[in-house]
Amino acid sequence: MEGVVHMEFLEQAQTVNSERYIPTLRALKLRLRRVRRDKDSILQHDNARPHTSRQTQDALRQLELTTVPHPAYSPDLAPSDCYLFPQLEKFLKGHHHDNDEEVIADVHRWCSGQSSEFFADGVHQPVKRWGLCVDRDGDYVKK
Template sequence: MLTDEMKMQRKTACAKLLKHYEEEGEENIQRIVTGDESWVHHYGPESKRQSMEHRHKSSPSPRKFKVVASARKVMLIVFWDSEGIFHIEFLKQGNTVNSERYISTLRKLSVRIKRVRPTKHAIPHHDNARPHTSRQTEEALHKMNFVVLPHPSYSPDLAPSVLYLFPKLKEHFRGNHCESDEDVEAAVRHWFRQKCKCVDFFTDGMRQLVRRWQLCMDRD
């Protein structure tokens, strides 16, 4: 659905990001701290693969009813880098992420970075959602001395959480039932702790970002 002008803006931005990466190498990726928001449902329907049943080829197909994600859900806000999770927050259903709320999260992130990576010059990254790019948010980022990694316009698919972290999290939760918001939060935290033990899990997620930049260039 993108116009030629939109595609050119996207490609130009990716070219600049790739050039910067080539100049600084792996260190550039290691400094990125990316964040995003996503809903986590109390119940997510199984994937087609998960719901497959072993049966004889002559057996009639079982009747299956369409199942959708539960209406009860929790908003997950997460920031992470190539080494693991930096900061997690949960919002109850009915709350929204506006500029004021997002700035509050950024302040907590700033404190966390100074405590966990005091020698690391972190580069925050987020997509171009309105709460992330409002004048109020930009002013707050400036006061925190954060220089944000530019995100290409018209490119929600180039956000590391969207292209890597959230799909893996939600795939894990398919078919699981949680009785309460607290159960959801505990399950998400447990999954993140397990992934922090996996060598290169988060590093691979950041490398996916570089591959996507290159893919945009290759496919014009």
């Protein structure tokens, strides 16, 4: 909740699969060891195929990364989808970038400029949405 711990960018036309995602998890684990030290970390991600594959699940166990169970495809419940990315998109809207490096620099600049309260809000904000989802027996929750 204190900020972005690890960030990676894909090359254009590259897709995420288990083969690509597992090295990201390994890099995340190393980064968590350096910056979070004794603090417990919990990984929340959606049910995208690269996150749920047997290979990824095996890697998560091997890396001892704790994950929060996520209901079947519910992008409205992932903090990154309902909070972080819309805020970032608002920031980037109207900016002109000549190349990928400029976009990456702007994303880094924006993330490092956010307060720990901003990230804490992003973690706590979905709790309300989760409640709505439970009240609606798992139905999609619109913004």
